[in-house]
Amino acid sequence: xxxxxxxxxxxxxxxxxxxxxxxxxxxxxxxxxxxxxxxxxxxxxxxxxxxxxxxxxxxxxxxxxxxxxxxxxxxxxxxxxxxxxxxxxxxxxxxxxxxxxxxxxxxxxxxxxxxxxxxxxxxxxxxxxxxxxxxxxxxxxxxxxxxxxxxxxxxxxxxxxxxxxxxxxxxxxxxxxxxxxxxxxxxxxxxxxxxxxxxxxxxxxxxxxxxxxxxxxxxxxxxxxxxxxxxxxxxxxxxxxxxxxxxxxxxxxxxxxxxxxxxxxxxxxxxxxxxxxxxxxxxxxxxxxxxxxxxxxx
Numbered sequence: 098x099x100x101x102x103x104x105x106x107x108x109x110x111x112x113x114x115x116x117x118x119x120x121x122x123x124x125x126x127x128x129x130x131x132x133x134x135x136x137x138x139x140x141x142x143x144x145x146x147x148x149x150x151x152x153x154x155x156x157x158x159x160x161x162x163x164x165x166x167x168x169x170x171x172x173x174x175x176x177x178x179x180x181x182x183x184x185x186x187x188x189x190x191x192x193x194x195x196x197x198x199x200x201x202x203x204x205x206x207x208x209x210x211x212x213x214x215x216x217x218x219x220x221x222x223x224x225x226x227x228x229x230x231x232x233x234x235x236x237x238x239x240x241x242x243x244x245x246x247x248x249x250x251x252x253x254x255x256x257x258x259x260x261x262x263x264x265x266x267x268x269x270x271x272x273x274x275x276x277x278x279x280x281x282x283x284x285x286x287x288x289x290x291x292x293x294x295x296x297x298x299x300x301x302x303x304x305x306x307x308x309x310x311x312x313x314x315x316x317x318x319x320x321x322x323x324x325x326x327x328x329x330x331x332x333x334x335x336x337x338x339x340x341x342x343x344x345x346x347x348x349x350x351x352x353x354x355x356x357x358x359x360x361x362x363x364x365x366x367x368x369x370x371x372x373x374x375x376x377x378x379x380x381x382x383x384x385x386x387x388x389x390x391x392x393x394x395x
Contacts, residue, residue: 159279159357161194161248168195172294178340179312181295186348190298192356193331195281197246201253208251209243209274211267216257224257225288230307231317237305238263238323242270244302247279247357254283257305259323262392265373266304266326272372276365279358280329297344300331311335311342325391328366332358333387335378352387360387 165187173181204210216224216239226234240256240263258266273280286306290299305323310316319325334346341347352359360366360379367377376394378386 158196159194159247159249161196161246164195164198165189168298169296171296171298173297173344175295180340180342181297181344183297183341183344183347186345187298190331190345191348193281193300194247194279194357195300196248197250197252197281199252200284201241201255203250203252204243209271210253211240211242211271213263213267214239220255220257220285223287224285224305225291225307226257226305227288227307231321232259232323236260236323240267242267242283243274244270244280244283245274245277247281249279252283254280254302255285256283256303256326257285257323258326259305259392262324265375265392268373269326269366269369269375272369273365276369278365281331281358295344297342297346298331299343300329302326302328302330319391319393319395324393325389326370327388328360328390329358330388332356333360333379335384335386335388337384366390 173183176182216226216234216237220239221234226237236259237257238260240258242254242256243251244254246252256266280302281300283302286301286303288307291306291308304320304326306318306320308318308321310318320327331343331346332349334349335342336350341350349356349359352361360377362379367379370377370390375390375392378389378391
């Protein structure tokens with residue numbers, strides 16, 4: 098009897114010890130994973146990417162913070178120009194440095210990595226491409242590239258571009274990575290986003306979007322050919338008279354404060370795109386499109 102009691106106690110001790118050392122237990126998660134807006138219509142499918150990794154704010158994160166809980170959810174009324182009407186930039190976004198939410202696995206070695214491939218069927222499904230677009234799928238390429246976030250961490254982004262521009266775009270983003278240029282988000286633009294009601298707070302660095310030129314219905318944008326890239330659009334808005342896009346980025350129409358992500362004539366994005374022969378919307382005379390780079394200069 099004593100022998101069986103001793104064996105039972107020993108087994109109980111081993112079982113308790115094993116439970117306390119079991120990996121995969123719950124742990125706190127801060128930053129983008131817990132408060133970033135939903136990206137259900139545009140994030141990579143569950144079969145192609147893991148769940149976002151935890152982000153922990155540290156003294157070396159560049160002062161990046163979690164996205165406001167309301168980001169991407171507050172629809173703006175439509176103004177007389179047909180875009181969202183916004184009076185001013187919310188306080189939380191006047192010096193925007195948001196922790197990046199990982200939708201693709203970040204590089205394990207922290208180095209720049211890139212890949213150019215035909216567009217996978219799963220990516221087509223969550224993109225804005227259709228048979229009505231001015232390019233075929235065979236003319237597009239799917240890129241994955243490393244980038245540095247405003248949180249000073251290395252992340253992996255994705256982009257659709259024209260086949261003829263794929264190598265040049267990778268060259269540009271390699272140089273941006275090497276310079277430490279911050280990018281908040283880099284993912285595929287979905288068809289739903291192009292027709293969604295405006296919230297005026299997006300900041301997705303992207304290329305292909307099957308849409309017309311802003312303010313027109315019949316002229317295809319260079320984005321519809323995969324021959325244009327918008328970099329940090331909230332930090333570098335489109336400004337034409339009183340129209341500012343994204344609509345909540347009005348404080349960034351003032352280019353004088355030196356804020357992270359703000360593109361100027363001698364900043365790394367302009368120099369990198371210029372090195373491959375692309376033009377910059379910041380050079381337009383009648384309007385400014387500081388986010389915009391294109392192979393044609395339009």
